[in-house]
Structures are given as structure tokens and as C-alpha cells.
Amino acid sequence: MNPVVNQPVAHESAALHVSGRAYYSDDIALPANVLHVAFGMSDIAHGRIKHMDLSAVLSAPGVVRVFTAMDIPGENNYGPVMHDDPIFATDIIQFHGQPIFAVAANSIDMARRAAKLARIDYEPLPAILDIATALAADSFVLPTETLRRGEPEAVISGAPQRLSGAISIGGQDHFYLEGQIAFALPQENGGVLVHSSTQHPSEVQHLVAHALGKHAHDVVVQCRRMGGGFGGKESQPALFACVAALVATATGRPAKVRLDRDDDMVMTGKRHDFIAEYDVGFDDKGRILGLSLMLASRCGYSVDLSGPVNDRAMFHADNCYFLEHVQIVSHRCKTHTVSNTAFRGFGGPQGMMAIEAVLDDIARHLDLDPLAVRRINFYGIGERNVTPYHMQVEDNLVHRIVDDLVVSSDYTSRRTAITKFNAHNPIIKRGIALTPVKFGISFTATQYNQAGALVQVYTDGSVLLNHGGTEMGQGLFTKVAQVVADEFGIVLDQVRVSTTDTSKVPNTSATAASSGSDLNGKAAQIAARIIKERLIAFAVENYHVQAHEVVFEAGKVRIGENTLGFDAFVRDAYLARISLSSTGFYRTPKIHYNRSTLRGRPFFYFAYGAAVTEVAVDTLTGENRILRVDILHDVGKSLNPALDIGQIEGGFLQGAGWLTSEELWWNNQGELKTHAPSTYKIPAVSDWPEDARVRLLENTPNTEDTIFHSKAVGEPPLMLAISVFHALRDAVASAAGPIAAMNLTAPATPQAILHAIDGNTESVRNHAVAEESV
Template sequence: MNQSVEHLNIQKKSAKAGDSIPHESAHLHVTGQATYIDDLPELENTLHLAVGFSQCAKGKIVQFDLDAVRQAEGVYAVYTAADIAVKNNWGPIVNDDPIFADGEVEFYGQALFVVAAKTYQQARRAVRLAKIEYEAETPILSIQDAIEQQSWVLPPVDFSHGEVEQAFQTASHQLSGSIELGGQEHFYLEGQISYAVPQEDQTLKVYCSTQHPTEMQLLICHALGYHMHQVSVEARRMGGGFGGKESQSAQWACIASLAAQLSGHPCKLRLDRDDDMSSTGKRHGFAYEWSVAFDELGVLQGLKVQLASNCGFSADLSGPVNERAICHIGNAYYLNAVQLRNLRCKTNTVSNTAYRGFGGPQGMFVIENILDDIARYLKCDPVLVRQRNFFAEKPGNGRDHMHYGAEVRDNVAPKIVDELLATSHYHARRASIAQFNQHNAIIKRGIALTPLMFGISFNAVHYNQAGALVYVYMDGTVAITHGGTEMGQGLYTKVRQVAAHELGLPIDRVRLIATDTSRVPNTSATAASSGADLNGKAVQNACIKIRERLAKLAAEISQSDADQIHFENSTVTTNNGQSWSFNDLVNRAYMARVQLWDSGFYKTPEIHYDQVNHLGRPFFYYAYGAAVSEVAIDTLTGEMKVLRTDILHDVGRSINPAIDIGQIEGGFIQGMGWLTTEELYWQPQGPHAGRLFTHAPSTYKIPTSADIPHVFNVKLFDNQNAADTIYRSKAVGEPPFMLGLSVFSAIRQAVQAAIPEDAPLELNAPATAEEILRAIAIGRGQALADQPQPRLR
């Protein structure tokens, strides 16, 4: 791979925000010393858990014989729904997620019971001895079937803005179409795991691989009948999360905690990879029906879209995920008149959940395809159509409000696109690709640019808050803890930089303490890309309080101005020339009984949102970016290769450029995988209808090193956040994921080159080899003699 990034001067001991500091656990990761939950020393008498899962997608349980399970070697106990005395539910919003199915099952792979045994292997063997019979019913497995049967987890949502019907009556041109978009497995490297340890006086300590410790604490309490001060949840690090450990870690935490409460033993539950993939939720698949009205230049006049999502059997986080899709339906484009209908479909598959982008990618997907279709209809460059539909660069000039009412104050999308067009040599390459396609019948190439405009904040306003604790010890070292969780994204590293920067210390003088609900309570989920925004500000708030107290002491000693005292390079200096080492001043402060620790708090300002009318300002600011991707497809086999990708992305004033560029690269590749190779497939019929076939690395294909573009150029856009964020930085976790849309758009251009100019172009996502061949065959009017079963999205 030929990779080009901005020059990164990696600093190991710098205290400055804005430097490229190595990830705080990188040396532990590469040496195998990083401690994950399964690496924790097991306490004496620890029981190992294995879950029994349903083998029916929908039906009633008519026989539930666990006698052989209970009598199996090493088994201590077996627990079912009947053992949950308080609340058999782990649903994060709606009470429709049973911890164990009770009397009926709603998807293939639903948890039925748990075995507690002396060893993991004994528990796994015992589970297989269960004798369970079902009175099967016909499951709903696709969005189309759910729509036909009006099967919803939540009622349909209708939203409109502007004079939609008038726009369609007066517009010069109209198009309509439909497209489907598959879901996506999280494929975190560390599977779901919880280790629950009973402690004295009816209390419980739970080590959980989760993005939302407080929600785990709350739901465990609901299941066990405890109060929150009886349960603490700790999360030092996760081996990946991507949204799959925001809400869905709760079921396994509840099961482990229930077993610990009932047995009185420490209990560990670690899901096998196949069970994890079969029994945990995915990204929501979507199906779209759309109509668009536009003028001679391709400027949007009116838009109608029906977005139908596969939510699975329960609500989980489908409400806010779909709300986010509605918010991001326009991506970086001004929508003057829009009419949306959102169907949250109930199917008999696992309940789908949060995933990087949280509905934003599904919203943006359809508008990017619509603009490509408009460009094809008008026979012009799709980039021109995109540029003509951008928001105004400055507010107050019209075209400056989102369809949900928020003013766009910081639009840099046009500047990013202009710069990327130049640096990627887009226009020259597009002309060269057109020539290539004229002279090559089998291999066809495509190139596309897609922009990005992604709102940063939780749609649920109350989650936009964070707390932190900062401790300065008498030797001048610092420990910090906060409500955010580390899943490899570098949050702990950035927050260390904040503390070091504020106190003028080298980075090795600052240590992170594991996130724990007994230290910082009422934590928000580490999600919505806001981990550094929220927790960085909270840590800064605590550091400022401590620094001000130290400055006051220094001013008293030196009879100088407290406002003119500087903390830098481990030295505290006054305006009259006196100075101390940070250690010395801290020791003096301790002897003078000055408080050397403090709490910090932050809440995001200005945001508000009416979730009933879908109006307000749900986002504090927007992150922008753009990607140009070039692909080649083989029209005989359907194989596809990404040849080159150029990315220009806006992270404001980066706290850590190395980490941010890593997030951009990883997010893009994950987004590319979602749209190309990562296909979910459920058995459509028969006695095992609803069984997930793609439940292992052998059958589910995430991108590998061989799939990374041979030329991969990533650059940070020179910008400062207009909003008052931590050091004027911008979030980077989720936004780059959507840059993968450039790959799908480029594949569409390549398929377009392989079919007649006016032929239908019907390409769904993921654009697997089979899907590319299908689109080419349809475009060429070739009959598909053995057309496969439609995919269940």
C-alpha cells in the first residue's frame, strides 16, 4: 500500500494538546500486556457461564426439559426466566427485551437459559443437552414482509418541511426509484463479556466490556431488585465496540449478575464468536422508495423518501437510530421541501442496535444515490450536481437551515471539496477513466467524490453531559478518571493530553484510572463521537479549579498576580520572576492544606430538540469531509478493487493528529466494508428459517489488508471549530465512516460504464461480486435464469 499522510512528529513526552502522542495503551497492545476482562485473574470459586439459545425464529416453547443439563458434569446451577424475581428486561428504552425468553421465542438465537459450571468447557457441553421443542410459526424475515403485514416495533413517523407538492408540480424534472441497503456486523475483536463479583452486604462489582457503564448499572439493578449504590460497573478498555457495546452489553451483564446473585459466586460470561454474531444486534438494514424534483442544473426542488428499517424483534435503540437517519437524510445538501415517512419494521431477527454513525450513514446513503441518478439523467459530472446543492457557506444568505430547523453556521464543505478536487486531480483522472472504459470491454473503472456533513451531539439532549475527577498527588503526579470508555479510539490518550496541557506536565506524569460508576456516576454512553468533546471538557474544568488554587498559593508566596502565573514544562512561574517546580509547589500546597483534587463537569450548550415534531438544534456543530475513490470492476466475475482513495477531513484543531488520522483511515475502511463485502444472510425458509448463516469469519467478510486502497492519501483540513469545543477540535469517531460512500458511488459509475447509456442502473448495497453481476445483467437486459433468493436485509 502506498500511503500518504501529513508528516506526523510522534512525541512521547509532550504536554501540548495538538501533538501526536502515541496511544496510551499501544505498547501494552503490541506486547500482549493490555488487560481485558478475560485476562483478569479469576477469583476462587468462579463459575463459568454458557447460554442456551433458541433454534426457532418464531414460535411457542412446548417442551423445555433441562434435566440433563442440570445433571451434566461440573454444572453448579441452571437459571431461566423463572429465576428473575424482579424484571425480566434489559431494554434500554422500551421494556420489550427479555433477558431470557419466557414461553415464546422471537428470533433464532434468542437466549433461553444459562448454565453455571466449574469450567467454560463444561458449561458449553452442558448447554447442548437441553431438550426443547417449539410450535413454530411463520417468521417475518424481511423489510418487505414486515411492511406487507404492518409489523412495527414503533409506530411509523411522518415528517415534512416546505411546500413539497408545489415543488413537484413546478419542477422541470422528476425521477423516482428504490434501493436497498444491508446491515452490518460490528465484528469487535473482543466479544461480549461480563464478570460479576458478589461483595459484602448485598453489593456487586461487575467488570463489563461496555460503552455505557451507567446503563449497565441501572439495568442490572432493575433485574436484581438492587439500588444503584449497590452495584458498580468498571470498564478499563474494550477490544472494540463500534456501538455494539452501547446497549447490547446489558443482556450479558444482567445474566452474569443474576447468576452471581443467586449462586453467591463470581460468575464470568464470555460469548463464543459464533454465538456473539448470531445473538447480538447489527446495523439496521434499510429499504428506500424515493421521488425527487429538480431543475435543469440538478438543484433539488423537492424530495419524498420512505425509509424502512429492519429493527429486528424489539425496539432497542431503533427510535433514536431512525431519528438520526431522518436528520442526516440531506447530508451536506440544502433541502427546501422534503417529505419523509419512516417505518421501523419488526422482524423475527436479532434486535438491531447502535453502530458507528448511528443511522447517519443510512440517511446519507439514499441522497448520494439520488444525486448520482440526477447526474446520470442530466448527463453531467455528479460532482457538479453535488456542488450546486450545497448549503450556503455563510449564514444569512438563504440556503442556510437544515430541514429540521437548525441554522448551518460553519459550512466548510465547499472549501473541502474544492481543495480535494485539486489535490486528487479528480477531473484529469475522470477524463482518463472515460478513455480507459472506451478501450476495455471487461474491466471498467469508476471514480466518485462524496462529501460529508455530520452533526455532533446526542439527539437525546440529556446525554450531552460528562463528569470527571482529577487527583494531584503530593509528589506532583496526576491521576484522572471520567465517564468515557476506551475502545481503542484514543479517548484516554486525548484526555491525558488535556490534563497534561492544563497543568503544564509531561504526558508520563498523568495516568488514567479505569472508568467506574463508583468513581464518576451517571455517565453518558461513549457514543455519538462526543467522548473527547464531553470528557475532555470535564477534565479541563477540574484541572482549571486545581490550577487556580495552586496559582493563588504561588501568588501569596511571591506576592505576585495570580492571573499572571504560568504552568509549563513542569515549572510554575510568576510575573515577578519567581518559579518552582510543579512538584515543589504541590508539596507546599499539601503542607498548606490546599485541596489538590477536584471534580469537573461539562454540559453541551445551545442544543435542544423536539423529538415529537423533529425540530430544533440537536447538534452543537458539524464535522465535514470528502473522499475521492477510484475503483475497477471485472464485468465477468463481479470482482471489485479500490485502486485509490484521497480523503480530506475536518477535525478542527486536532488534539492528536496521529490518532485522528488513524480514526479516519479505520472509519473509511469499515464504511467501505459495509457497502461492498459485509453481507448478512439469514436462511429464508425451512425448519431453520431465520438462522444467520454469516455467523463467523469464514462466512462474513470484513475488509482485510488486501482490500485497502493501493494508494491511500489522508489529510487533515486546516480549520478551527467555530464552536467552543475542547481546544476548538472536532469529533472524529463516526464521521469518516460515511466517506466510504465514495466507494459505492464509484462502483455505480463503473457499472454504468458497463451497460448501455439509458439502461436501468439497479445496484443495491453491499455491492458484492454477485450484486455487481446482477446490476450489469439487469442493465444489459439479460435474463437471470437462476436468480437467487432475495437477500433478507
């Protein structure tokens, strides 16, 4: 067997990353006549443009041209779904920082300085800035959705125990290290080549074509790699690509858009913040009998991807728990803030946060270990393994993972030790929590579950691979190259992955939904197998052997009693006029979903995991620290254990940042004030726990026919960080009692922790008094 797949191979660009030789969109050498583009942005949240004078902008030093909506030859839109995202605002302003015009100048400094010279008069209009105001005003970007099973109201009212409450869940900025970048070069006959830092080159291609009034074949989009994406480069890059292409085609000069960090954070969407309210009935052991859950998210001024994001929140509001009688109501709120978008987990983390808060509140109300309450509600077998959207949980690994982790982390004795520690330490309090993860893998929009690949074998035995996935540091290119190398029985160095290019593989889906390796790995494998089958047929005919006697391994081809180097064999095949190039196509099987009934099988399979986190909290300052984390995560049969461990570690820490330090804050004028590293705190190296024990679940290949029976690993680990939030809740409960823990909001910043401990919370939480039903 060729030792390529299932091995901890280094990232294909690792040496380039650490040496500074990895090329990103911002590193492309610029022609001498390039134009640099800056945006003129609104400084109100909602209003009408009464008058706009751009004469000073146009006459500023170095300015070549100013562009407004009037200069767009096609559609003034970069919205992927509802076409409600104007490239440039025309008469109505809908968020603070909305693009109104663009300046093309001979340097970026000239362009940015000129953009500040615009004189715009507005007629201010009332602005809706938060979820609560939007709910009160019935302001929604999409209709409210309701997912329902059983008779939750009757069951809740008749339950032995009843509790109601709410939790506020904050948003999150993507804070990719490489900001939004687009570089457009005009081509002959009206075409344009766009280098875009994007997770979705095909979508950028189509939206650029629509904006220019051209066909898709007139636009080529390329992306070699991104310096991070996390969902922020799925739908958002189209705006910058459209403007770069507009400038390039209108002036005949190459054009580059590169946002600085402040403008990037102001202009681009975030993770949706949520309010979750619940009414739950349960028994004396904490088993949920009936649940009514309301989820409301701040979508911003337009639809963007809020539909599927909120759908996924509904689909993950069960997490690992069987909910027999349940109603989940989802409000998609319209506000006059930037339109929120995809973010790692795509609504799943918010849905899981809601149900985990419910279970934690039940446990504290009953004075039980929260883990005991979680366990009693886990999915089981038979009738207790069907989700609220009527998908069966077929390979339920949560029991195995949690049982293993309880032992390996020494959870029980550590919980006892923490109780003793807290009893003797009035200032520093410790907390511990174990939370599980069950995350569905596939795009909920079924049509996106497809991929293509192009594989080309050259006569020297080297292989060039192209597929529709994009590389953002997660190692997708490495994994797919491993698949192709394995198929041909050659070493990994013989395979080169080329830039993602819409002219090579068309109509691709975004690299999102944790499906990159699943989709593109299969497509590339199919393409390689087509070539391999041609080569086998050639060998059978020319060497008079059976097909099973042709074996590709260790860089050679064994044909009966003959052995040739792979390079020599493919050279012979070329001389015999055998095609050494092929495309491959894959679509995910089994999935189906009825959008009108919210029922079906939207996911091919589930990925599972669990984490035990221990924290310490200073009750005088609210400062907190993760002391230890134990993680056990299911990736099926790992394609690359080294990359998978890296994704788990990174996802966990990014999730911890979302739930502890990354606080977005708008003032009462709708202006985002946390728009730089000085005001927005992502986790640092020092935030990684000193004691971290991360393991992959062993001997559990995916029961579905995924690529080498592996499982997705991009998004599920982020939700392991929910254990951090609940460990902080546990510490707060030790300091100030169960109600204080229930009042902790996310992100659990030091200020939020002090509010909870002091009983002076300003959050939307307002726990109702628990009531015993008669």
C-alpha cells in the same frame, strides 16, 4: 506553550497493545472458584414454548446451576429504552438465537456442552423476517415519523424533470476483535462488582441493579478498555452483565460470561439495514426542487436504540444538500430477527446513502458528472443554509473541502483518463466518485450530552484522571490525558488514566455519538482548572504575587521571580492543606430539540469531509478493488493529529466493508447463516488501497467552544466510504449503462455487481421510468 495538546502523541496503550500486555475484561485473573456461563438459545424465529425440560442440562458434568427467567429476582429486562428485551425468553420466542436459559458450570466447555442438552418443544408462529414483509403487515416497533418542509408533492409534480426509484442498503456486524465479556464478583452485603466490556458502564450498572432488584449503589461496573466497540457494546453488553451478576449473587461465586464468535454474532444486534424509496423533482441542471423520501429499517423484535438511530437517519438524509421542499417518512419495522442496535454513524450513514443515491440517479438520468449535480445542490448561504429540521448550517465547509480535493486529487483529468481507459478495456472497468460528508455532533437525546470527571493530584506531582468515557482503541484516554497535562503544564507521562468506574464518576453517558472527547475532555479540563485555581490562590497568598504571575509550564510553576518544580509546588500546597482533588462537570450548550415537531438544534456543530475514490471492476466475476483514495477531513483544531488520521483511515475502511463485502444473510427460517469469519467478510489489510492520501483540513478551528476548538472524528469518516460505492456504480455504468448502475445494491458484493451488470438484479430496486412533467 506546553507541547502536549495538538501534537501527534502516541496512543497511551500503544506499547501494551503491540506487546500483548494490554489488559481487557477477558484477561482478568480468575479466582479458583469461578463459574463459567453459557446460554441456551432458541432454534426458531417465532413461536411459543410449549414445554422445556432442562433436567439433562442440570445433571451434566460440572454444572452447578441452571437459570431461567424464574430465577431473576428483579426485572427480566435488559432493554435500555422500552424494557422490551427479556434477559431470558419466557413463553414467546421472537428471534432465532434468543436466550432462554443460562448454565453455570465449572468450565466454559462444560457449560457449553450442557446447554446443548436442553429439550424444548415449540409451537411455531408465522415469522416476519424482512423489511418488505414488515411494511406489508404494518409491523413496527415504534410509530412512523414524518419530517416535512414546504410543499414537496406540488413541487415534484410541477418540476421540469421527475424521477423515482429505490435502493437497498445492507446491515453490518460490529465484528469487534474482543467479543462480549462480563465478569461478576459478589461483594459484601449483597453488592456486586461487574467487569464489563461496555461503552456504557452506567447503563449496565442500572440494568444489572434492576435485574437483581437492588439499588444502583449496590452495583459497580468497571471497564479499562475494549477490543473494539463500534456501537455494539453500547446497549448489548447489559444482557451478559445481568446474567453474570445474577449467577454471582445467587451462588456466591464469581461468574464469567464470554461468548464465542458464532454465538456473539447470532445473539447481538447489527447495523440496521434499510430500504429507501424516493420521488424527486429537479431542473435540467440537476438541482433538486422537491423530494419525497421513504426510509424503512429492519429494527428486529424490540425497540433497543431504533428510535434515535432512525431519527438520525432522517436528520442526515440531507447530507450536504439544501432540500427546500421535502418530506422524509421513517418506518421502524418490527421483524422476528435479532434487535438491531447502535453502529458507528448511528443511522447517519443510511440516511446519507439514500440522498447520495438520489443525486447519482439524477446525474445519470441527465448524463451529467455526478459531482456537478452534487455541487449545485450544496448548502449555500442565507435561506439555503437551513436543514429540514430547521437548524442553521453556520460553518459550511463543504465548498472549501470539495474545491480543494478536486484540485489535489486531480479529479477532472482522472475522470477523463478513466473514460478513455474504459473505452479500450471491455473486461476491466474503472470508476471514480467524489462524495461529501456533513455529520451532526451530539446525542439527539439531549440529556446524554453531559459528562463528569475526577482529577486527583498527588504530592509527587503525578496526576490520576478518571472520567465517564470508555476506551475502545480510539484514543479517548490519550486525548483527555493530553488536556489535563496541558492544563497543569506537565508532561503526558505524569498523567495516568484509570479504569472507567461507576463508583468514581456516576450517571455517565455512553461513549458514542462521536462525543467522547468533546464531553469528557471538557469535564476533565474543568476539574483540572478547579485544582489549578486553588493552587494559584495558594501561590498568590503565600508569595504575594498577582494571579497572572503564576504560570504552569514545562513541568514547573513560575511564581513571579521564583520557579518551583510542579511536584515541589503541589507538596507545599498539600502541607498548607489545599485540596488537590476535584470533580468536573460539563454539559453541551446551545442544543435543543422538540421530539414532537422534529425541529430544533439537535447538534452542537457539524463535522465535514470528502473523499475521492477510484476503483476497478472485473465485469466477468464482479471482483473489485479500490485503487486510490484521496480524503480531506475536517477535525477542527486537532487534539491529536496521529490519532485523528488513524480514526479517518479506520472509519473509511470499515465503511468500505459495509458497502462492499460485509453481507448478512438469514435463511427463510430466520437463522443467521453469516455468523463467523468463514461466512462474513470484513476488510483485510489487502483491501486498503495501494495509493491512499489522507489529509486533515488545516486552519479551521471549530467556531464553537469545544475542547481546544477540536471536532469529533469517531463516526464522520465512515461515511467517506460512500464514495467507494458510487465509484463502483460509475464502473458499472461504464460496463452496462446508467440503469445498471442505478440497480446496484449495497453491499456491492461481486454477486451484486454481476446482477446489476447482467440486468438480473433480485434487489428491491425497481426504477420507475423517468417521466417528464408537463
